[in-house]
Amino acid sequence: MNIILLGYPGSGKGTQAQVLARKLGLMHFSTGDIFREEISKRSALGLEAAGYLSGGRLVPDKLVLDLIQSRLATETRGLLFDGFPRTVEQAQALDDYLASKGLAVDRVFFLDLPEQEVVSRLGARRTCVKCGMIYNILTSAPAKENTCDSCSGALTLREDDKPEVIKKRIMVYRDQTEPLLAYYKGNGVFSEIKAALAPQAITEQILSSLKTVGLC
Numbered sequence: 001m002n003i004i005l006l007g008y009p010g011s012g013k014g015t016q017a018q019v020l021a022r023k024l025g026l027m028h029f030s031t032g033d034i035f036r037e038e039i040s041k042r043s044a045l046g047l048e049a050a051g052y053l054s055g056g057r058l059v060p061d062k063l064v065l066d067l068i069q070s071r072l073a074t075e076t077r078g079l080l081f082d083g084f085p086r087t088v089e090q091a092q093a094l095d096d097y098l099a100s101k102g103l104a105v106d107r108v109f110f111l112d113l114p115e116q117e118v119v120s121r122l123g124a125r126r127t128c129v130k131c132g133m134i135y136n137i138l139t140s141a142p143a144k145e146n147t148c149d150s151c152s153g154a155l156t157l158r159e160d161d162k163p164e165v166i167k168k169r170i171m172v173y174r175d176q177t178e179p180l181l182a183y184y185k186g187n188g189v190f191s192e193i194k195a196a197l198a199p200q201a202i203t204e205q206i207l208s209s210l211k212t213v214g215l216c
Contacts, residue, residue: 001024001026001078001107001210001215001216002078002079002080002081002098002103002105002106003020003024003026003078003079003080003081003105003106003107003108003210004080004081004084004085004105005017005080005081005082005109005111006108006110006111006177006181006184007111007112007113007195008111008113008115008118008170008173009118009122009160009166009169009170009173010113010117010118010121010122010125011111011112011113011118011121011195012113012195012199013082013083014030014032014033014082014083014134015134015199016082016199016202016206017030017080017082019199019203020080020203020206020207021080023207024078024080024210024216025077025078026077026078026079026080027075027077027078027079027080028082029068029071029072029079029080029082029084030082030083031059031064031067031068031082031083031084032083033132034067034071035049035059035067036132038067039053045063045066045067048063053159053160054159054160054165055168056160056165056166056167056168056169056172057168058086058087058172058176061087061089061090061093064084064085064090065090065093068094068097069097072097081094085180086173086176086177086180087177087179087180088179088180088183091180091184105184105189106189107189107191107209107210107213107215108184108187108189108190108191109191109192109193109206109209110181110190110191110192110193111193111195111202112192112193112194112195113196114196115170118170119163119166119167120138121136122161122166122169123161123166124138124139125137125157125158125161126146126155126156127155127156127157127158127161128148128150128151128153128154128155129153129155130148130151131148131150131153133148133149133150133151133153135155142155191206191209193206193209
């Protein structure tokens, strides 16, 4: 089973992906996490991607697709994509890649969130520098201020969550990523989920949708 989670930055894709991957036994494939890993290692790919991400721009298709093919070459589990694809061109390339292995995208979930809520969520988001755990200082703060509950790592405001970058990210998403909704609606694999719900309620809706179409 191969699933895609789409949605504005801050819509909860990462949170849902972690939970669903564990429940369904899928590989959680987050391009954002992988690029941040490459940036921290100061690899050639990471340094090239850093310039795009810090400015709120999308990483070019070629860089993303090179990353995908290298990471998925030996993967045998089902896939749960979080943050990919972001353009119709990437979606078509993913379809071609999966088809070459006799596979396909089984379901696409769009986590719908009003833009005002996107700005509010991202401004309050903090990320652990060690394990990547995400917190919201307004709704899901850690037990100890600025300290991760899981690994005691320091929490930080990501560069791409700063106010001036958030507005750019929303514009980029609207212009370049929203056409994906029409693409996947046309493929008959699309479902929309209201992302303002509590995380557990969102998870339950996604699992219910998968059961309805016989995928779990």
